[in-house]
Amino acid sequence: MSTDVERATEHSQLLPYGYNGANRQNGDSQSILSSHVSKAEQLLSALPIGERLPYNDYSTIDWLHDLVKDSFRFRTIHSKPGIRNSIYAAFDSCQGWIAAAIIGVLTACVAFMVDVAEATVSDWKTGYCPSNVFSNRDICCTNKSPLGITEKVGEDCKAWHTWSYDFPKAFAIYVGFALAFGVISSSATMLTKSSLPAIASKQDSAGEGGEQGVSGKTMYLAAGSGIPEIKTILSGFVIPNFLDFKVLAVKAFGAVFAVATGMCLGKEGPFVHISTCVAYLVGMRFPKYRENGRKMRELLSAGCSAGLSVAFGAPIGGVLFSYEEISTYFPRKVLWRAFLCSLTAAMVLRALNPTGTGKLVLFETKYGTSYQPIHYLIFVVLGIAGGLFGGVFCKANFLWSKSFRQISVIKQYPVFEVFLVVLATALLQYPNPITREPGDVIIKNLLMDCRTSKDSWVCHQEEEEDRSRYVGWLIYGTTVKLVLTTITFGCKVPSGVIIPALDAGAFFGRLIGQWITTISPGIFAMVGAAAFLAGVSRMTISLCVVMFELTGELEYIVPHMIAILVAKWVADALEREGVYDLAQTVLGHPFLDLDHSLSIAREESALVEVLIPPRQTMEEITVDLPKDGLLSRYVLDMKLDQLKRRGIMDAGLVLVQNGMLQGYLAEGELDFGLATLGRDWEGTARIRLLGNAGDGEPDLSMFVDRTPLTICASAPVEYAVEMFGKLGLRYLCVVEEGSSMLVGVIIKKRLVAWLEGMKR
Numbered sequence: 001m002s003t004d005v006e007r008a009t010e011h012s013q014l015l016p017y018g019y020n021g022a023n024r025q026n027g028d029s030q031s032i033l034s035s036h037v038s039k040a041e042q043l044l045s046a047l048p049i050g051e052r053l054p055y056n057d058y059s060t061i062d063w064l065h066d067l068v069k070d071s072f073r074f075r076t077i078h079s080k081p082g083i084r085n086s087i088y089a090a091f092d093s094c095q096g097w098i099a100a101a102i103i104g105v106l107t108a109c110v111a112f113m114v115d116v117a118e119a120t121v122s123d124w125k126t127g128y129c130p131s132n133v134f135s136n137r138d139i140c141c142t143n144k145s146p147l148g149i150t151e152k153v154g155e156d157c158k159a160w161h162t163w164s165y166d167f168p169k170a171f172a173i174y175v176g177f178a179l180a181f182g183v184i185s186s187s188a189t190m191l192t193k194s195s196l197p198a199i200a201s202k203q204d205s206a207g208e209g210g211e212q213g214v215s216g217k218t219m220y221l222a223a224g225s226g227i228p229e230i231k232t233i234l235s236g237f238v239i240p241n242f243l244d245f246k247v248l249a250v251k252a253f254g255a256v257f258a259v260a261t262g263m264c265l266g267k268e269g270p271f272v273h274i275s276t277c278v279a280y281l282v283g284m285r286f287p288k289y290r291e292n293g294r295k296m297r298e299l300l301s302a303g304c305s306a307g308l309s310v311a312f313g314a315p316i317g318g319v320l321f322s323y324e325e326i327s328t329y330f331p332r333k334v335l336w337r338a339f340l341c342s343l344t345a346a347m348v349l350r351a352l353n354p355t356g357t358g359k360l361v362l363f364e365t366k367y368g369t370s371y372q373p374i375h376y377l378i379f380v381v382l383g384i385a386g387g388l389f390g391g392v393f394c395k396a397n398f399l400w401s402k403s404f405r406q407i408s409v410i411k412q413y414p415v416f417e418v419f420l421v422v423l424a425t426a427l428l429q430y431p432n433p434i435t436r437e438p439g440d441v442i443i444k445n446l447l448m449d450c451r452t453s454k455d456s457w458v459c460h461q462e463e464e465e466d467r468s469r470y471v472g473w474l475i476y477g478t479t480v481k482l483v484l485t486t487i488t489f490g491c492k493v494p495s496g497v498i499i500p501a502l503d504a505g506a507f508f509g510r511l512i513g514q515w516i517t518t519i520s521p522g523i524f525a526m527v528g529a530a531a532f533l534a535g536v537s538r539m540t541i542s543l544c545v546v547m548f549e550l551t552g553e554l555e556y557i558v559p560h561m562i563a564i565l566v567a568k569w570v571a572d573a574l575e576r577e578g579v580y581d582l583a584q585t586v587l588g589h590p591f592l593d594l595d596h597s598l599s600i601a602r603e604e605s606a607l608v609e610v611l612i613p614p615r616q617t618m619e620e621i622t623v624d625l626p627k628d629g630l631l632s633r634y635v636l637d638m639k640l641d642q643l644k645r646r647g648i649m650d651a652g653l654v655l656v657q658n659g660m661l662q663g664y665l666a667e668g669e670l671d672f673g674l675a676t677l678g679r680d681w682e683g684t685a686r687i688r689l690l691g692n693a694g695d696g697e698p699d700l701s702m703f704v705d706r707t708p709l710t711i712c713a714s715a716p717v718e719y720a721v722e723m724f725g726k727l728g729l730r731y732l733c734v735v736e737e738g739s740s741m742l743v744g745v746i747i748k749k750r751l752v753a754w755l756e757g758m759k760r
Contacts, residue, residue, distance in 0.1 A: 059649045059668070060590075060748050061236045063329075063728025065705075066294035073288070095286050096299070100337040103282050103303045104344025107275040108352065111310035111345075114252050114267060114274075115354035121260040122438050125177040126170070127162040138356055174436075175426040178261045182422035185257035185493045186415040192221040192250050194241055219587075220414070222250040224489075225269025225496040227326065228583040230276050230304065232591045234297050235328040236728050236748075239589070243280035243300075251277070255494040259438065263425045264484040264503070266439055269496020272307030272326070275345075279303025294329075294728075301327040302338040306345035308546070311498075313360030315339075315346040317546035324542045325580070328594075329728070361552045362440065367449050367520045371559060378516060382528045383563040385508055387570020389482060390501075390535020394575045394582055396486045401586045405490065414492035421488055428480050433457050434507075435477050439499040446506035446525045447551065458510075462521070467514060474511040478504055489579070490586070497536060497579055505532025523559075526551055531563035535571040538578035540564055590752040594725035600758050601718045608720050609713040611754055612734055612744030617646070621745060623653050625662065629690030629701070634683050636674060643667045650730060650747045654708075655689060659741040661710065661733055662690060669703035708733045713743050721755075724748055 078089045119136040129140030141157035164170045195218050221242050229239055241247065255270040283289035283299045290296070304326045309318035319338045323330050350360050357364075404410060410417045429435040434442060434457070450459035461470035481504035489497050509528020513521020530547045534540065544560045571578075576596065577585070584591050612618075620642040625631060643651045644667075652666040674681075681687070681698050690706075693699035710733045711719055723729055734744035 059238050060730050061238065061293035061297075061728070062730045063236060063294050066292050070288075070292050070295055073292075092288065095288055096302075096333070096337050097340060099279075099282050099286060099289070099299055100302050100341040101344045103275065103279045103299075104306050104309075104341045104346075105348050106278045106282070107271075107303070107306040107341075108310050108345045108348035110248075110252055110274055110278065111271060111349060112352040112354045114256055114271075117256045118259050118267065119354075121181065121256055122262075125174045125181075125260070125262070127160055129159065130161050131159065142356075171430055174430055175423070178422050178426045179419060181257040181261045182263070182418045182493070183415060185254045185261070186418040186491070188250050188254045188257070189220050189222045189492050189494065190415065192223075192247050194219050194221055220492050221247045222254055222494055223414075223492040224494070224583070225580075226251070226273025226276070226494075227269055227496075228580050228587060229589065230273065230300070231326055231328070231580060232584060232589040233276075234301055234304075234326060235591055236293075236297070237590060238293075243277045245277070245281060248274055248277035248281070251494050258493040258495055261422050261425070262429060262436075262438065263422060263491075263493075263495070264439070264481060264488045264500040265491075265493070265495035265497070266499025267494070267496065268308065268311035268498045270494040271311040271496075272304055273494075275303050275305075275307030275310070276300050278306075279341075297329060298331070298334050299337075301330055301334050302341045305338040305342040309342040309345045310349050312546055312550050313346065313349070313362050314546045314549035315342040315360075317542055317549050318342040318345075320542035320545055321539070325537070325539055361550065363444050363447050363551050365447055365449060365522060365526065365551045365553055366452060367523055367553070368452070369519045369523075370555060371519060371523065375516075375519065375559070376562060378512065378524065379527055379559045379562045380566055382505075382509055382512065382524065382531045383534075383566025384570055386505055386528065386531025386533075386535040386563060386567035387572075387574070388535070389504060389508075389532050390538075390567060390571035390578075391574025393482065393486055393501075393536055394571070394577070394579050397489050397579065398582045398586065400487055401490050404487075418491050418493055421484075421491055425484055425488070428484065432473050432477055432480070434473060435480060439503050442503050443499070443506050443529065446503075446510045447522045447529075449520045449522045451520065462514075471511065471514055474507055474514070478507040478511065481507060490583070498533060501533040501536045502529040505529035508532065523556065526553070526556065527559045527563045530560045531567040534564040534567040536579050538568055538571065540568055585756070590749050592721075592725055592748065592752055592755075594721070596759075597721045597725065597755050598718060600755050601716075601721050604717065604758055606717040607713070608711055608715045608717055608734055608746075609744075610717065611720060611746045611750060612713065613746075613750070618744060620646075621651065621653055622742070623655050623665075623689075625655055625657050625689060627657065629688060630686040631689055632683075633674070633678065633681055633685045633687055633698070636670065636687060637683070640667070640670055640674060643670075650749055652731065652745075654733060654742060654745050655704065656742050659739075661708065661735065661740075661742045663704040663706040664708040664731065664733065664745075665689065665700070665704050666730070670700070673700040673703055710735050710740075712737050720746060720751060724751055 077085075077092050080089075116136075119138070120134055123137045127137070129135040129137070131140065137157065137160050141159050162170075163173045219239075226242075229242055233239055233242065251270050251274055255267045258265060259267050279300050279302065280296070282303075283296050288295060289299050301322055304322040305318040307318065308321045309315045312318075319335065319342050322338055323335065327334070346360055350358075355362065405417070434445065437445065445456055445458050448456055448458060450456075450462055453459060461467065464470065481500060485497065485500040485504065488500070489495065505528040506525040507528075509525035509531075510521050512528065513524040516524065526547070530543060534543055537543070544557065544564055547560050548554055548557055575582075581593065581596070613621075620639070623631065623635070623639060639653055643653070649667065652664055653670060654661065655663040655665060677700070678685075678687070678698060685698050688697055688699040688701050689704055690701060693701060708731070709723065709727075709729060711723065713734050714737045720732060723732060730748060732746045733742060734746060735741060736743045
């Protein structure tokens with residue numbers, strides 16, 4: 001740094017404006033560096049934290065580094081004088097709000113297309129519209145456009161052509177269409193098959209026929225709800241291509257046909273993935289978010305809220321869902337932008353009106369009666385049942401994934417598994433007049449108050465004196481939903497678990513309501529639906545608000561709170577983790593849940609020293625530098641090859657002098673420096689790692705983090721968990737008590753692996 005820089009005080013700027021620390025490089029190296037590293041990163045090269053390349057795939061981001069990087073970008077933009085710069089600075093401050101509004105609008109448009117298409121395709125299982133084959137039954141019978149408000153359609157509609165009124169023929173056609181839709185959805189999902197990147201040493205690559213032969217585990221990026229992966233991404237992990245436009249398109253297309261099969265799944269989970277994809281694609285248009293992993297995750301957290309907002313017409317519930325269930329980092333400004341994003345999505349969706357009601361409320365109910373204190377016992381019973389359902393479901397689905405889905409033919413041919421599940425679903429659900437309908441229609445029918453509406457099959461059955469057959473269908477529906485949801489969740493189609501859980505709870509609640517004649521059984525169906533979903537997902541506050549927004553029944557907030565809380569307690573007693581956490585375990589994504597991790601750490605009473613790598617590993621990743629801070633390229637090549645042989649992309653070299661920690665050089669930056677910047681450096685060249693480089697001297701010191709965080713080896717392991725969880729660290733150096741000599745390095749994946757081992 002030049003000598004005219006003021007002496008550092010607490011008022012000193014982080015870096016003098018206009019100083020380009022990258023000017024030490026020669027012309028060729030500087031041009032290469034400029035093509036791979038942003039300007040803000042290059043300006044950070046003179047800081048002790050070092051500059052970073054864009055995060056290599058399947059690694060964790062450095063939250064602290066991105067915080068400093070954004071602070072430097074902010075000061076650079078907002079410190080320049082002049083009207084033009086002031087306008088640009090104002091635009092920079094508004095970018096988050098602008099992006100949030102755009103995300104809301106685009107998410108609502110995608111949701112509208114998916115909703116309309118799904119309703120049409122689903123109705124094809126029973127018939128078609130002769131005047132327009134692409135119209136669903138409601139539009140066909142009322143002759144209204146999808147944007148208009150449609151009237152309620154009864155059982156009889158002459159404009160709609162039913163395939164057959166003969167039960168065996170109608171049953172066969174229903175099953176045939178369901179199987180076709182399932183194959184289409186799963187085949188589309190196969191298009192997003194991706195092998196996660198892996199690394200190998202030169203010897204391993206040569207043995208495998210080159211680097212093309214090295215690959216990681218296989219993922220189907222459009223399969224499932226996407227929520228476990230999004231939680232992993234928002235915690236600081238990088239899953240390549242998971243939020244690309246191709247995945248968004250396949251997710252939307254696949255969700256249409258997957259839901260139309262009638263399987264026990266919903267499109268609500270995929271909507272969260274779709275909204276996050278939209279947020280990512282919008283964020284990539286703004287350099288502020290494109291070049292900063294931390295800022296991008298703030299935008300993704302806001303985008304998640306739009307997904308649930310359009311799925312249920314629940315803008316407030318969407319914000320709370322993102323805060324409670326999805327996000328790891330959710331500061332106040334993200335809350336405000338999530339509020340705007342969710343609001344915009346709800347406004348646009350209401351204007352587009354995919355349901356034809358002109359309202360956001362999906363399952364509007366008007367029971368006209370209130371509950372009595374004695375009914376609290378019934379709500380507690382529903383909560384217990386929901387907790388039992390959730391706990392059993394989570395365990396059963398986990399075991400199903402670890403057993404049935406490991407069979408070779410199922411593992412190699414995921415479309416065949418979908419075919420079998422669709423076949424079982426159609427055969428089991430069609431005979432029951434209630435489960436024959438799509439999942440959202442089932443909920444609407446079960447929540448119905450028969451004192452105000454008499455035209456549904458449910459109400460006709462409840463008017464009969466002998467309800468034994470009807471009660472049997474309710475018991476059958478509850479059981480079938482539990483079994484089918486267990487085997488369906490995790491299939492290789494876009495799917496969510498929210499609607500099936502609500503269905504099962506509504507079935508059970510309506511069943512209980514048959515013996516409680518003082519108030520409408522639809523009330524118990526509504527509360528039971530919330531309880532069962534709480535048991536499966538462990539959502540609490542956000543779920544309570546979502547149920548209010550779904551039904552418009554503010555009076556039943558207290559019953560919902562009782563049932564949800566009891567369900568969570570019971571489910572937690574049976575299985576500590578919810579369905580999305582267990583899905584992360586099945587998928588093998590490293591994810592650090594701070595609350596669960598601290599509870600495990602408290603039970604073990606361990607010290608940080610248990611996380612120190614083995615001696616051989618430490619010898620391979622430790623570089624003892626001479627006083628001049630130079631090291632031969634041959635040694636660095638050997639160290640890099642050893643790092644690649646370990647196969648962990650988040651690894652790096654720790655630099656010491658006489659055993660004292662001097663810095664940390666991440667593997668990605670080392671590989672880039674040697675392969676790209678140093679492609680013309682000879683094997684005997686001595687490369688600068690510490691200190692100031694001379695003109696033309698091989699230099700990698702700009703990539704070295706000279707201020708790595710440290711922790712004492714004898715500190716409780718809870719310290720390490722807190723530091724990784726709250727600071728978002730990539731790595732943490734361990735020093736010896738008393739001497740402060742380096743004894744180990746902990747990367748985030750090592751901590752997660754240790755916690756997983758303790759959990760099992």
